[in-house]
Amino acid sequence: MRHLTTFRYIDAVVKAGSIRGAAESLAITSTALNRRILAIEDELGVPIFERLPHGVRLSSAGELLIHHIRNQMSDMERVRSQIADLSGVRRGHVSIACSQALLPYFLPMEISLYRKEHPNVTFGVHVRDREAAERALVDHTADIAIVFEPVRLADFMTLMRVFQPVHAVMGHGHPLASKEVLRLSDCLSYPVALPTAPYGVRHLIDMAMLTAAARVEPVIESDSFEFLRNHAVAENILTFQIPIGLSEQTSTGDLVARPLDRRDVPAGVLYMGQLKGRTLPVAAARFAAQLSASMAAKFEVS
Amino acid sequence: MRHLTTFRYIDAVVKAGSIRGAAESLAITSTALNRRILAIEDELGVPIFERLPHGVRLSSAGELLIHHIRNQMSDMERVRSQIADLSGVRRGHVSIACSQALLPYFLPMEISLYRKEHPNVTFGVHVRDREAAERALVDHTADIAIVFEPVRLADFMTLMRVFQPVHAVMGHGHPLASKEVLRLSDCLSYPVALPTAPYGVRHLIDMAMLTAAARVEPVIESDSFEFLRNHAVAENILTFQIPIGLSEQTSTGDLVARPLDRRDVPAGVLYMGQLKGRTLPVAAARFAAQLSASMAAKFEVS
DNA sequence: CAGGCCGCTGCAAAAAATGCAGCAGCAGGA
DNA sequence: TCCTGCTGCTGCATTTTTTGCAGCGGCCTG
Numbered sequence: 001m002r003h004l005t006t007f008r009y010i011d012a013v014v015k016a017g018s019i020r021g022a023a024e025s026l027a028i029t030s031t032a033l034n035r036r037i038l039a040i041e042d043e044l045g046v047p048i049f050e051r052l053p054h055g056v057r058l059s060s061a062g063e064l065l066i067h068h069i070r071n072q073m074s075d076m077e078r079v080r081s082q083i084a085d086l087s088g089v090r091r092g093h094v095s096i097a098c099s100q101a102l103l104p105y106f107l108p109m110e111i112s113l114y115r116k117e118h119p120n121v122t123f124g125v126h127v128r129d130r131e132a133a134e135r136a137l138v139d140h141t142a143d144i145a146i147v148f149e150p151v152r153l154a155d156f157m158t159l160m161r162v163f164q165p166v167h168a169v170m171g172h173g174h175p176l177a178s179k180e181v182l183r184l185s186d187c188l189s190y191p192v193a194l195p196t197a198p199y200g201v202r203h204l205i206d207m208a209m210l211t212a213a214a215r216v217e218p219v220i221e222s223d224s225f226e227f228l229r230n231h232a233v234a235e236n237i238l239t240f241q242i243p244i245g246l247s248e249q250t251s252t253g254d255l256v257a258r259p260l261d262r263r264d265v266p267a268g269v270l271y272m273g274q275l276k277g278r279t280l281p282v283a284a285a286r287f288a289a290q291l292s293a294s295m296a297a298k299f300e301v302s
Numbered sequence: 303m304r305h306l307t308t309f310r311y312i313d314a315v316v317k318a319g320s321i322r323g324a325a326e327s328l329a330i331t332s333t334a335l336n337r338r339i340l341a342i343e344d345e346l347g348v349p350i351f352e353r354l355p356h357g358v359r360l361s362s363a364g365e366l367l368i369h370h371i372r373n374q375m376s377d378m379e380r381v382r383s384q385i386a387d388l389s390g391v392r393r394g395h396v397s398i399a400c401s402q403a404l405l406p407y408f409l410p411m412e413i414s415l416y417r418k419e420h421p422n423v424t425f426g427v428h429v430r431d432r433e434a435a436e437r438a439l440v441d442h443t444a445d446i447a448i449v450f451e452p453v454r455l456a457d458f459m460t461l462m463r464v465f466q467p468v469h470a471v472m473g474h475g476h477p478l479a480s481k482e483v484l485r486l487s488d489c490l491s492y493p494v495a496l497p498t499a500p501y502g503v504r505h506l507i508d509m510a511m512l513t514a515a516a517r518v519e520p521v522i523e524s525d526s527f528e529f530l531r532n533h534a535v536a537e538n539i540l541t542f543q544i545p546i547g548l549s550e551q552t553s554t555g556d557l558v559a560r561p562l563d564r565r566d567v568p569a570g571v572l573y574m575g576q577l578k579g580r581t582l583p584v585a586a587a588r589f590a591a592q593l594s595a596s597m598a599a600k601f602e603v604s
Numbered sequence: 605c606a607g608g609c610c611g612c613t614g615c616a617a618a619a620a621a622t623g624c625a626g627c628a629g630c631a632g633g634a
Numbered sequence: 635t636c637c638t639g640c641t642g643c644t645g646c647a648t649t650t651t652t653t654g655c656a657g658c659g660g661c662c663t664g
Contacts, residue, residue: 001345003305019611032653034612043303044382046389051611053661061385068381072374079370080346083363087348321642334622336643355630356641 001076006036007069010048013037014066018055071278074140078281085282092283095124097133097142099200100225101245101270110294114287121283130199137275143284144291146272148200148242157276160292162299164242165267166204167257169229171236177256184208184264193220193228193239201240201268208265229255243299244270269302270295303378308338309371312350315339316368320357373580376442380583387584394585397426399435399444401502402527403547403572412596416589423585432501439577445586446593448574450502450544459578462594464601466544467569468506469559471531473538479558486510486566495522495530495541502570503542510567531557545601546572571604572597 009026016022019037023030041047048065049056058066081092098107103125111123128136130150136142138155148164150156168182176186194216195202209216219237222228228239233254246257272291274280280288295301311328318324321339325332343349350367351358360368383394400409405427413425430438432452438444440457450466452458470484478484478492496518497504511518521539524530527547534541535556548559574593576582582590597603 002341003308006305018609020609029654030611031613031655035652038612039304044385046385054610056611060388064381064384064388068377071377075370075373079366082366083346083348086362086366320640322640331623332642333624333644337621340643353642358642 001080004073004076006040007073009033009036010040010066011069011073013049013056014058014062016055017057021055070140074278074281078279081281081283090118090283090286091120092281093122093124094144094281094284094287095126095136095142096144096146097126097128097136098146099129099133099148100127101148101200101242102146103127104226104229104245105247106244110287110291114290118283118286121287129197137273140275143280144272144274144288146270146291148270149203149268150271151199155276156271156273158271158273159288160272160295161302162244162270162295163267163302164244164270164299165262166201166240166260166265167243167246168260169232169239169241169246169255169257171233172254172256174236174238174256176238176258179258181261182258183261184212184214187238187260188214188216191219191235191237192216193222193231193237194218195225195228195240196221196223201242204265204268205240212264242268242270244295267300270299303382306375306378308342309375311335311338312342312368313371313375315351315358316360316364318357319359323357372442376580376583380581383583383585392420392585393422394583395424395426396446396583396586396589397428397438397444398446398448399428399430399438400448401431401435401450402429403450403502403544404448405429406528406531406547407549408546412589412593416592420585420588423589431499439575442577445582446574446576446590448572448593450572451505451570452573453501457578458573458575460573460575461590462574462597463604464546464572464597465569465604466546466572466601467564468503468542468562468567469545469548470562471534471541471543471548471557471559473535474556474558476538476540476558478540478560481560483563484560485563486514486516489540489562490516490518493521493537493539494518495524495533495539496520497527497530497542498523498525503544506567506570507542514566544570544572546597569602572601 009022012022012026013019013033016025019034020030023033026033037048041049044061044065046061047059048062050059077093084091096107107125111125115121115123126136126142128142128145130147133142133145133147134150134152134154134156137145145156168176168187170177174190176182176190179186194205198206205216220228220231220235220239222231225241225245229241231237232239240260241257243257246255272288272295274284274288311324314324314328315321315335318327321336322332325335328335339350343351346363346367348363349361350364352361386393398409409427413427417423417425428438428444430444430447430449432449435444435447435449436452436454436456436458439447446461447458470478470489472479476492478488481488496507500508507518522530522533522537522541524533527543530541531543533539542562543559545559548557574590574597576586576590
């Protein structure tokens with residue numbers, strides 16, 4: 001949209017931290033960009049950026065403005081998609097910030113299902129930890145966030161919440177593979193691989209260890225769930241995962257997943273939500289509705 | 303703001319109902335205006351206006367867009383005023399849609415009080431009946447609406463609500479002037495002047511008459527409260543008014559105001575509010591806060 | 605102290621918006 | 635029935651705005 005050019009430019013400058021840098025990413029001259037900024041500062045009567053030796057930084061007036069700009073841009077996007085909607089075709093773009101656990105099965109399935117109905121809708125999937133996901137909502141980088149055990153929920157509006165009991169994941173031939181439900185104490189006798197990040201699954205396990213006054217030294221630590229899963233098969237050791245990260249046919253494949261007894265490790269909660277106070281574009285809203293339904297069907301609603 | 307020019311133009315076309323008409327009011331050629339509209343329709347891929355033999359009308363896509371446009375314009379205004387705010391001077395404009403009863407004393411007092419603190423804030427006061435007031439909020443013609451006994455409240459967010467018991471107003475020498483509280487039956491023996499409009503005070507009186515199975519034939523009908531008040535003195539007849547339309551020193555002047563017994567005529571409710579979901583500009587928000595305080599101090603909160 | 609990065613400005617070229625004149629289409633009145 | 639008056643729209647010349655190029659001075663870093 002032409003009339004938003006200046007706004008897009010400003011947004012780029014904020015992101016780049018310098019006019020020249022932004023100009024390059026926008027494929028225009030720094031002159032043009034600089035002039036637009038001077039022009040809008042002239043209109044507002046106040047500088048939007050503080051000039052630093054190595055670039056620019058938002059002034060407090062700029063903070064106010066960039067907030068408006070981002071609202072404006074995503075709102076325009078929503079209107080465009082509503083307009084496209086009533087002319088028949090459902091178009092649009094849905095941007096999702098989510099934890100790793102959504103990547104292997106859940107999101108691919110849901111997205112392909114949605115795109116079967118609406119092939120003109122495009123998707124962006126960004127792996128973010130819990131705080132970054134919320135930040136992505138705030139700066140409109142993402143429409144929807146799906147996070148496990150979020151910390152602060154200031155700007156987050158929950159759309160759906162399901163329990164995710166921690167599962168132990170292991171290779172087919174592991175001694176524990178035969179039991180239906182595992183106690184935490186069962187696991188302690190075997191080598192385990194754990195995610196590094198001090199939140200999510202790792203956090204729940206750590207807390208459980210604390211209350212059980214037990215200790216576990218992970219043989220392997222990784223920030224990639226995919227690696228942990230693969231390694232569990234390769235070396236035949238234990239790792240932990242939440243069910244949304246596991247295929248429904250897991251038990252028939254190479255992997256076996258067994259829930260931990262909820263007396264030992266309480267079930268985590270997976271949150272799906274959007275930015276508080278924002279009206280989502282049609283496509284994003286519909287997809288969120290689909291996710292809600294699907295999560296509610298597959299898991300226990302919290 | 304330059305980047306909103308197209309939006310301002312579109313808004314003008316919507317208001318004027320024709321491109322040429324809007325062009326004239328905008329002091330540009332119809333050519334330029336026409337081209338801008340074609341351009342944005344091209345960008346959206348959908349016509350914004352239906353072309354009629356005698357002008358244009360919004361298409362359904364246009365309805366969506368104009369809504370967005372008005373939100374954007376007033377939101378930009380708010381940001382501007384916030385920015386102006388942090389540079390020291392409080393500037394801004396507050397637009398009020400209200401019933402006649404606010405005109406004689408209440409609003410002039412409140413506005414002058416506010417302007418004593420913030421001389422750079424300007425005001426617009428528009429007399430609107432209840433429906434028109436709500437419409438003014440929706441199309442952002444007004445920031446604040448103050449209405450008596452509003453009908454539907456779909457887009458109206460109430461900020462303050464006070465009881466306004468109906469008062470009988472009469473000249474100093476009227477026989478009823480000596481009583482402190484009047485029964486409706488007291489009034490029926492004397493000639494009365496009533497407002498025409500079938501809402502507000504008139505509505506309450508009519509309803510009371512209905513339940514009392516009584517009838518009153520007004521000697522004078524007028525849609526101007528000011529006229530009714532003046533005429534009450536001139537001819538020494540009764541009329542009715544709500545307290546916010548009466549000076550606090552009424553009883554010491556030419557006029558005497560006496561409340562009607564609330565068993566006969568229930569007290570009406572005066573609503574002050576804004577458009578639901580909108581963030582008011584700083585100046586309007588502060589003024590609304592002052593109004594709230596003042597109304598709460600003077601009247602019984604509903 | 606030189607090199608590199610920064611934001612900013614004068615001037616000319618390119619691009620966009622505007623105005624002028626004139627077109628066709630439709631409605632209502634003589 | 636034609637005619638007048640209104641509508642939105644288009645080709646072309648003009649004006650205004652935006653952009654790019656080159657170069658300036660300032661600041662930090664190595």
